Amino acid sequence: MSRESTESEIDSHDASTDRSTTPRHDEIDYLSREVNLLKPSTPFMRDHLKVIWTGFIAWALLTFGPPVLTYFAPATMTARLPVIGFPMHYFLVAVLSPTSSLVLAFIYSRKRDQLDERYGIDHTASQTRSTSESEAAVADGGRVE
Amino acid sequence: MTPSVFLQSGDLLPEALNISFKLVPAIMVVGMLTLFLAIGYVFKVADTEGMWVAGRSIGNIENGMAIGANWMSAASYLGLAGLVALSGFYGLAFIIGWTAGYFVLLIFLAAQMRRFGKYTAPDFVGDRFNSDTARAIGALTTILIGFVYSVGQARGMGLVGLYVFGTDYVTMVIVMMAITVGYLTISGMMGATKNMAVQYVILIIAFLTAVYVVGFTGGYSTVLPHIEYGQLIGELSTEFSEPFVNAGFYLWIATAFSLIFGTCGLPHVLVRFYTVENEKTARQSTVWGLFFILLLYWSAPALAAFGVDLYDASQYGPTFAANGGMSGGEGDLIVVLAAQLSNLPTWFVGLVAAGGIAAAIATTAGLFITASSAVSHDIYTNIINPDATQRQQVFVGRATIVALGIIVTVTAFDPPALVGELVALAFSLAAIVLFPMFFLGLWWENTNRQGALAGMSVGLALWVAAVVNDLIFHFSDLFAEFVPAIGAALVGTPLVFVVTIAVSMATDEPPERIKKMVRQCHSPEPMGQQQSAEDVVMSADGGQSPADD
Numbered sequence: 001m002s003r004e005s006t007e008s009e010i011d012s013h014d015a016s017t018d019r020s021t022t023p024r025h026d027e028i029d030y031l032s033r034e035v036n037l038l039k040p041s042t043p044f045m046r047d048h049l050k051v052i053w054t055g056f057i058a059w060a061l062l063t064f065g066p067p068v069l070t071y072f073a074p075a076t077m078t079a080r081l082p083v084i085g086f087p088m089h090y091f092l093v094a095v096l097s098p099t100s101s102l103v104l105a106f107i108y109s110r111k112r113d114q115l116d117e118r119y120g121i122d123h124t125a126s127q128t129r130s131t132s133e134s135e136a137a138v139a140d141g142g143r144v145e
Numbered sequence: 146m147t148p149s150v151f152l153q154s155g156d157l158l159p160e161a162l163n164i165s166f167k168l169v170p171a172i173m174v175v176g177m178l179t180l181f182l183a184i185g186y187v188f189k190v191a192d193t194e195g196m197w198v199a200g201r202s203i204g205n206i207e208n209g210m211a212i213g214a215n216w217m218s219a220a221s222y223l224g225l226a227g228l229v230a231l232s233g234f235y236g237l238a239f240i241i242g243w244t245a246g247y248f249v250l251l252i253f254l255a256a257q258m259r260r261f262g263k264y265t266a267p268d269f270v271g272d273r274f275n276s277d278t279a280r281a282i283g284a285l286t287t288i289l290i291g292f293v294y295s296v297g298q299a300r301g302m303g304l305v306g307l308y309v310f311g312t313d314y315v316t317m318v319i320v321m322m323a324i325t326v327g328y329l330t331i332s333g334m335m336g337a338t339k340n341m342a343v344q345y346v347i348l349i350i351a352f353l354t355a356v357y358v359v360g361f362t363g364g365y366s367t368v369l370p371h372i373e374y375g376q377l378i379g380e381l382s383t384e385f386s387e388p389f390v391n392a393g394f395y396l397w398i399a400t401a402f403s404l405i406f407g408t409c410g411l412p413h414v415l416v417r418f419y420t421v422e423n424e425k426t427a428r429q430s431t432v433w434g435l436f437f438i439l440l441l442y443w444s445a446p447a448l449a450a451f452g453v454d455l456y457d458a459s460q461y462g463p464t465f466a467a468n469g470g471m472s473g474g475e476g477d478l479i480v481v482l483a484a485q486l487s488n489l490p491t492w493f494v495g496l497v498a499a500g501g502i503a504a505a506i507a508t509t510a511g512l513f514i515t516a517s518s519a520v521s522h523d524i525y526t527n528i529i530n531p532d533a534t535q536r537q538q539v540f541v542g543r544a545t546i547v548a549l550g551i552i553v554t555v556t557a558f559d560p561p562a563l564v565g566e567l568v569a570l571a572f573s574l575a576a577i578v579l580f581p582m583f584f585l586g587l588w589w590e591n592t593n594r595q596g597a598l599a600g601m602s603v604g605l606a607l608w609v610a611a612v613v614n615d616l617i618f619h620f621s622d623l624f625a626e627f628v629p630a631i632g633a634a635l636v637g638t639p640l641v642f643v644v645t646i647a648v649s650m651a652t653d654e655p656p657e658r659i660k661k662m663v664r665q666c667h668s669p670e671p672m673g674q675q676q677s678a679e680d681v682v683m684s685a686d687g688g689q690s691p692a693d694d
Contacts, residue, residue: 031664031665031682052252056249064398081375084376086378086379090386097241098442101245102439105248105435108251108252112428116425121669121670123423
């Protein structure tokens with residue numbers, strides 16, 4: 001059980017309050033940590049899943065909320081909106097819901113980048129390194145900023 | 146309007162369409178296709194690496210456009226507006242279904258898939274569950290999806306072709322499919338991806354121009370037709386906006402659910418994540434892709450509303466007449482009809498029609514590539530002939546494209562449903578069979594081979610039963626009510642989840658090597674462009690490559 005104790009030791013660091021040293025992610029061997037959506041085993045996955053579940057719940061409400069409300073309260077939901085003239089249910093489903101997915105996708109992408117930053121992960125650096133390593137990379141000039 | 150999900154194919158022909166040969170639109174279509182072929186020729190590649198994933202070297206905006214072009218098939222360009230025009234509020238379930246899924250794909254699958262680093266969906270299933278049977282079921286599903294989806298495209302191409310070239314529907318289907326297949330056999334995916342950015346630009350310009358010009362000349366809108374059509378909706382007949390009249394609440398939710406989770410299981414969407422440099426690019430290009438898709442999805446209901454109003458006012462209207470009204474073929478062509486009924490010049494209507502053809506060809510290209518690699522890579526090379534040379538693989542891939550092209554063409558002569566509905570069938574299949582495998586495979590390391598095989602078999606059987614019941618041989622009203630083919634995933638996906646989890650728990654855990662591959666997909670450590678999770682796991686094991694491959 002020596003490995004177990006090391007794991008909890010490493011993880012306990014992130015329970016401490018100092019944010020800058022919070023994720024002791026250099027010390028974690030990710031290949032030995034279980035992957036289970038319902039039982040995140042590393043601080044990184046815990047943090048990541050917080051972002052994912054928050055986004056997912058917001059998405060589910062915004063996507064399925066309007067049709068469900070329309071079903072249960074048709075009179076209220078089909079009232080015409082002032083100025084733009086849409087029946088409300090139509091506007092919510094045709095315009096608001098799809099747009100909210102885009103906004104949430106953008107927010108998630110930003111949050112995940114911030115998470116990477118907090119854990120000191122740099123995809124760009126790995127990119128340059130691996131390209132020079134792998135002989136004759138077939139890159140045709142497509143580059144990430 | 147017909148309350149049933151599937152309209153009769155008898156009302157295929159678009160009476161209101163001006164069917165004749167038109168020179169300028171014909172030149173536009175031919176010129177556009179020539180441009181595609183020329184670009185395809187420039188990027189012609191002979192090796193298999195280049196053929197399948199374009200050397201994994203495409204940036205996020207370009208990849209976003211390719212995602213957009215892949216996505217915006219005839220189903221989006223023509224079928225979506227058609228569904229909104231014919232089925233009113235039910236049509237909006239398709240708008241939700243074909244956009245919202247990208248968010249789920251992004252948060253749960255995109256980056257992890259990229260890290261897993263395999264070429265195709267069958268490859269993922271085969272390697273993750275370490276089973277050639279799983280690979281074969283994955284490949285079969287991929288081919289079925291490509292087939293159903295392409296039939297929808299062929300119907301769209303055939304109908305639009307009528308406006309441009311005249312002749313008759315069957316001839317047009319043959320001509321258009323021949324062009325698609327000819328183009329694909331010449332260029333591989335390298336060319337295809339380059340084309341896809343070009344095709345995206347052409348078709349989004351064509352579509353947006355149509356919305357703006359039709360809206361402006363009809364006096365419906367000025368600067369923002371995407372919002373301004375709201376006023377019109379109140380004036381159109383109630384069939385157009387009243388909720389749950391054309392289809393009930395259950396069918397609405399089931400359809401949206403199927404399309405959303407189908408998005409997350411669609412092989413030709415997933416293959417786009419292998420063409421990018423790293424997981425960050427995979428994420429960013431998903432966001433870009435969704436934006437590019439929405440440019441069209443914000444506009445389609447507006448154009449549908451304009452089209453319905455113009456149709457009402459024309460000699461063919463009203464749209465929702467007790468007898469007749471708008472036919473299925475006219476619905477699928479509402480985008481072109483809206484421009485034609487606005488009395489716009491022929492070249493302009495031709496531009497809109499050309500966009501529809503571009504949309505259909507772009508998507509069919511992606512689907513055929515995916516299906517062909519499923520056959521040549523996953524079935525032929527991995528199962529039938531492990532010693533296949535690159536020449537043999539490329540040959541099998543091309544032969545598959547031709548064979549599939551012929552089958553799709555023949556089926557499209559008498560398609561059993563609207564463009565959008567046909568494509569939706571492919572989504573419900575992807576949502577039932579592939580999405581649970583991707584999701585559980587990536588998020589629960591204990592998902593094992595037995596679980597995956599049981600889950601996929603149950604899912605495939607359920608989908609086939611639903612399609613047979615709805616389209617071929619009706620055997621149960623109750624089954625049709627709760628498992629409509631188009632929305633079969635609302636029942637099917639949770640069922641496959643339960644079966645897969647239960648069987649996985651009842652049988653042995655997967656080997657440590659597989660678990661490590663799953664863990665590698667979730668590790669925050671960056672990976673190289675050419676690396677797969679398997680490579681990392683093997684080098685971490687000190688280069689001891691396991692002999693079970």
